[in-house]
Amino acid sequence: MQKDILIKYILGIADNSLILGQRLGELTGHGPTLEVDIAMTNISLDLFGQVRSYFQYTAQLSEEDKTEDDFAFLRKEREYINVLLVEQPNRDFGYTIARQFLFDHFHFLFLNELQNSKDKTLVAIAKKSLKEVSYHRRFSSDWIKRLGDGTEESKRKIQIAINDLWRFTEELFHQTNADVEAIKEGIGIDTDKIKAKYLENVSEVLAEAMLEKPDLKFFQEGGKKGIHSEHMGYLLNDMQYMQRTYPGMKW
Amino acid sequence: MSDNKKNWPLWEVFVRSKNGLEHRHFGSLHAADEEMALENARDVYTRRSEGVSIWVVQSKNITASNPEENGEMFEPAADKVYRHPTFYDLPDEVKHM
Amino acid sequence: MSEQEVKNLEEIFEQKIARDEKIEPKDWMPEKYRKTHIRQMSQHAHSEIIGMLPEGNWITRAPSLRRKVALLAKVQDEAGHGLYLYSACETLGISREELYEQLHTGKAKYSSIFNYPTVTWADMGAIGWLVDGAAIINQVPLCSTSFGPYARAMVRVCKEESFHQRQGYEIMLTLCRGSEEQKQMAQDALNRWWWPSLMMLGPTDDASTHTEQSMKWKLKRKTNDELRQQFIDQTIPQADILGLTIPDKDLKWNEETGHYDFGEINWDEFWQVVKGHGPCNKERLQTRVDAWENGAWVRDAAMAYSEKKAAKKVQKAS
Numbered sequence A: 001m002q003k004d005i006l007i008k009y010i011l012g013i014a015d016n017s018l019i020l021g022q023r024l025g026e027l028t029g030h031g032p033t034l035e036v037d038i039a040m041t042n043i044s045l046d047l048f049g050q051v052r053s054y055f056q057y058t059a060q061l062s063e064e065d066k067t068e069d070d071f072a073f074l075r076k077e078r079e080y081i082n083v084l085l086v087e088q089p090n091r092d093f094g095y096t097i098a099r100q101f102l103f104d105h106f107h108f109l110f111l112n113e114l115q116n117s118k119d120k121t122l123v124a125i126a127k128k129s130l131k132e133v134s135y136h137r138r139f140s141s142d143w144i145k146r147l148g149d150g151t152e153e154s155k156r157k158i159q160i161a162i163n164d165l166w167r168f169t170e171e172l173f174h175q176t177n178a179d180v181e182a183i184k185e186g187i188g189i190d191t192d193k194i195k196a197k198y199l200e201n202v203s204e205v206l207a208e209a210m211l212e213k214p215d216l217k218f219f220q221e222g223g224k225k226g227i228h229s230e231h232m233g234y235l236l237n238d239m240q241y242m243q244r245t246y247p248g249m250k251w
Numbered sequence B: 001m002s003d004n005k006k007n008w009p010l011w012e013v014f015v016r017s018k019n020g021l022e023h024r025h026f027g028s029l030h031a032a033d034e035e036m037a038l039e040n041a042r043d044v045y046t047r048r049s050e051g052v053s054i055w056v057v058q059s060k061n062i063t064a065s066n067p068e069e070n071g072e073m074f075e076p077a078a079d080k081v082y083r084h085p086t087f088y089d090l091p092d093e094v095k096h097m
Numbered sequence C: 001m002s003e004q005e006v007k008n009l010e011e012i013f014e015q016k017i018a019r020d021e022k023i024e025p026k027d028w029m030p031e032k033y034r035k036t037h038i039r040q041m042s043q044h045a046h047s048e049i050i051g052m053l054p055e056g057n058w059i060t061r062a063p064s065l066r067r068k069v070a071l072l073a074k075v076q077d078e079a080g081h082g083l084y085l086y087s088a089c090e091t092l093g094i095s096r097e098e099l100y101e102q103l104h105t106g107k108a109k110y111s112s113i114f115n116y117p118t119v120t121w122a123d124m125g126a127i128g129w130l131v132d133g134a135a136i137i138n139q140v141p142l143c144s145t146s147f148g149p150y151a152r153a154m155v156r157v158c159k160e161e162s163f164h165q166r167q168g169y170e171i172m173l174t175l176c177r178g179s180e181e182q183k184q185m186a187q188d189a190l191n192r193w194w195w196p197s198l199m200m201l202g203p204t205d206d207a208s209t210h211t212e213q214s215m216k217w218k219l220k221r222k223t224n225d226e227l228r229q230q231f232i233d234q235t236i237p238q239a240d241i242l243g244l245t246i247p248d249k250d251l252k253w254n255e256e257t258g259h260y261d262f263g264e265i266n267w268d269e270f271w272q273v274v275k276g277h278g279p280c281n282k283e284r285l286q287t288r289v290d291a292w293e294n295g296a297w298v299r300d301a302a303m304a305y306s307e308k309k310a311a312k313k314v315q316k317a318s
């Protein structure tokens, strides 16, 4: 498989973990309890760990002399290809959990399939990450239930968050040209195949949480093409601040 | 103590560091229910691979002996030296005993 | 209990500590011992969680993935330290919520070093190197303090601290081996954090209250001035390796004492910050209050959910 296409395929996976990890990193020190604060930081650390594995791999594949940090910090906004869902801001704990929940269920099924990739490195990363993400999924699903079946206020808040973020779920399954190529080669995984299972799993938790599954006809997309929401530029401003202010230095 | 019942109760955490060892008291934490207590214990107390198994129990469910009764509780055992092997005199020639 | 009986108990108690025996939560203890411990341990706990904020300020801007995960893990550890210490307090019959209340209303103190702003990336280096360095000097002797839960919490804390200082020093080292601009950034951070770090070890011995009592209870093993001297003596060679200059023109090796002599600390500044008028006191406290208040509906929801679940279990069983 052409290396630049493989790199693009991997970036499509890695960027999700990168941007979500970055969002969670904003919350360290601000959690509703110390215990939850520590738990969310753990998730962020897991995601950044995955990111490093992916970017170390793309750095190795790249013709140019690149490092993991070049991939993480030195692209332009249009070159990041994460889904819109993961860049959505931490409006409140409900949004943070809903975003996590909607992504974790996808992430889990995705990695589960990725274990069958023909690419040995991706298989290794998937195997390790799957254990982490199984825990994330459990954590966020448990919280969906607590908030959904907790108080009137929490039910209202988490339902709003689910409703608002639902419009970004369709994009999880979209396939870019690189995705299609990678699937053809047996390296990428066919997201069409996990969509039904995703909806089933998510619906099951929502039902248990006494929440309604939104009934939406219109969805938002763009992240995978590098067309992001307005939040993204600010996120990158922070993330790339040092690299942009002091180009070419080692830290 | 605050009796606002909305506060998450306190739990005691016991961790087995590796198979073959007993669970040891590691500390405590707050959690609303037992699943959360287990998850919190995992996130708080085993971040550096300190454990392979966790027990949690709500602190209020532990019954503790009263240190003021330590005299009657524990001192009577002190003079029962015949429970220890060194109490018995045997000649040095006796091996493997 | 008669006055005489209390006096006898106190004597037995003090002898126990003198013999290096630990005091456990349910043991009889003088009221003053309980109060002093709640105060010191909770101050310590508050310092850990307020201490998350200055460094937390740079998590989203960390300049490499390696630095980012290290910083995240470090700040997370401080949350853990706060948690261990609050738990130790709770063994004395005060709840975490009550302790938060004391912090949020400004009744409780915390280490004033965290009221300074982190303005450049080099501050992450300086804090790890100097602030965690000073904290370790404060904390290591507490691993053998007389109150069991405090001593055990400190053993765990000290074990985890060991990477914090190395993490910070490595940041400084990288900066000092980098470009001229980076080296200046490191020097600037040292200039700003040096004196507050010295203040962190507490007021001078003649200005410090409860030292004698604290020594007896092993809440302190060395005086503030001794700890400060130890910190200075061990830090200066580290600054030399970095090639940085300590911002103290009076600093000089004293052949006779075998220690460094150092300049006058600005105690007016120290007391000003302690009394709430440092550069970030308001922000730090407000951030904690906001986190707690914004989390109220989340904590309530979890409790409500657990009560419902428990009720369902009872229903099923009957």
Ligand SMILES: [Fe+2]
Pocket: C047, C048, C051, C078, C081, C132, C135
């Ligand atoms: Fe600390």
Ligand SMILES: [Fe+2]
Pocket: C048, C077, C078, C081, C157, C161
């Ligand atoms: Fe700490």
Ligand SMILES: [Fe+2]
Pocket: C078, C132, C135, C161, C164
């Ligand atoms: Fe620390």
